[in-house]
Amino acid sequence: MKTQISTSIFKVLFLFFLSSTILISCKNEEKKDSAEKITSEENSSSDNQKGKAVLKEAFHTDRDLGDNVDSPAIWHGKDGQNWLLATAKEGNAIIVYNAEDGSFIERFGESGDGEGAFSRPNGITVIDDFLLIVERDNRRVQVFQLPSFQPLGFFGDELLQKPYGISVSKTGENTFNAYVTDNYETPDEQVPPVEELGQRVHYFSFKIENDKVVGEHKKAFGDTEGEGILHKVESILIDEEMERLLIADEYSEQRNIKIYSPEGEFTGEIISNKYFDSEPEGIALFECKADTSGYYITTDQSDDYNKFEVFDRKTLAHVGTFGGEITTNTDGVALTQKSYGDFENGAFFPVHDDGSVTAISWSDIAQALELKNNCE
Template identity: 40%
Template sequence: MSSFSLIRAACVALLLGGCASLSPPPAPPSAAAATPQARAPHPDAVVKEAWISSAHPEDELDSLAVWPTEQGGAWVIATAKSGNQLLVFDADTGQRLRTVGGPGDGPGQFRRPNGIAVWGDTLFVVERDNHRVQALSLPDFTPLGFIGAETLKVPYGIWVQETAPDTLELLVTDSFMADFRAGLLPPRALMDQRVRRYTVSLPPEGGLSAVETGSFGDTGDAGMLHMVESIAGDPAHERLLIAEEDRRVGSTLREYTMDGRYAGRSLPVFDADAEGVALWDCDVDSGWWVATDQTRPTLFRVYDRASLAPVGTFSGQVVADTDGVALYVAGTPRFPDGALFVQHDNRALAAFDLRDIAAALHLHGACLP
């Protein structure tokens, strides 16, 4: 991998899947789901959006990833669930640059794309209705191959880490149900398949190979993943945060270890759905987590990276009903200390300058001026 690719790899964008449905299937019945979308409680701060893109309501935007360009800027790549394609935006301006793909099950085609992640110059797209992860090379979006088509049922979110040179581990959430319309969960014995592991090799000469290496999910009441979507990891603290979206048990983020064991802790219940989650890392082991509470306006919850103690909440002036987020710390001409990119109301993207968030919540760290 080139030095430039290593820089990109260090800035991997977490994707993080958002709430979706089987064209779409109704959410499981619950008192929370039967009420109007929750309004956010009063946030600790209101942060003005740096930009909001043009609206694309027909595409039903969901999850985001960031790829740094050779020119020093970056692209924000968004999955479009109803459009069955990807949309590419300029990270500094929010300008829509291009669309990629279309409906189908062939290479370069998508059905209900949801979670998305970038590692180096490789893009991974989770396709819920094609039951697979598709890998493409950047910047030309050349298809490289498929992952998990033999085992994935209803995949949503994805997180990627490097485990050896040219070797990655993919964790993909799989929110299959016994009966979607009735809100019926699979048998308890199958709940250990909520997150699937894949080892992916990307040799320098090109191509891709992948093998499934197991699955995990707690089968006890406290740590079970009933309806699972977003997932993000922090190897420095041996931690995974996984979004539990079933409001019947309380939507939250559950803490798992990197080897797939429930760590015995879940964050306090969110007001609406726990959606996108991203790590804001300042150095080897300090920084914060930013998580989406899908309220109107969206409430962004910020936690200390090491302790998971809450450090504050903020909302934008406009952003609402957010699914996916991507946090980019490498910096661009407009955002020299990084930015948080978020989906807005299923139809647009928005950006927050990390300096503005830090100032509003009085955050201090090695990554801040």
């Protein structure tokens, strides 16, 4: 009897020891897998950081976080003006700086819904001597004559719900096309169901006549199924020569740039989220009209590791990554290829952390990434 009891106890102890050993082994494997995953992610981040060229900014405008600066634009006037203009979302104004050294020139606008007033100005662009401002909370695009800031009216106010970004192309004398992103949400401020995302971009034509803007809504578009769905939109760029609309999808599970045709059809091309650790934001174009070569420069917006990704204009191949010494948390960007002041081959202008704008010489970017200095 004692022998049977001892044998039973031994079996129980053996099974307990065996199961404990297996459990510990499994936990160690889980820890190992987790550690390998973390190490892999850290190595990937480290590899990305090693590939980032860090460049010294040429200038940094005065900072005011109360303005909540969002997006910049560049205007080169006929009388030698070189202006850097930026939207102040909370300040309900347009701030004008000297694009040669970043010094303050003037501040334009006030809160309101009349002509010349703003309610959360966000997107901004300049074409010829016309300035276009997207007002998120006035739900419209307002147009001004430069350099006087004479209001020429607005369009889109009966259609847009929560507009953000804008890109414009010229079609004739004082006639243009405009593409405006509309990031409308559900009542609880969530991304709507995919079947309701068919109006993420609005396509307008407009003309300036008798000092007034006359706009016409062409269509609204956005896929509601497949890879072309536009979940969370803000930045947009029209590249007319390449027949492309580059649209940044900031949704956390997307983080990519989808490419549509100017007519509003998804092309099937996507700039992958493997280049964006955070949110894809402002998009700029360096273009050479003679041979359609050039680059797309896109923001990967981050408080911790803000960077700018550069892609070949023709092939969409990734060609390099750069950042500024101080520039971080970038929303909008602008680029000029004009030679002026100390910028022999133009400059790149990113917003810096909601309060100011910096400038990085294109010559410095081109040298660091072995890109074209100019189109000659």
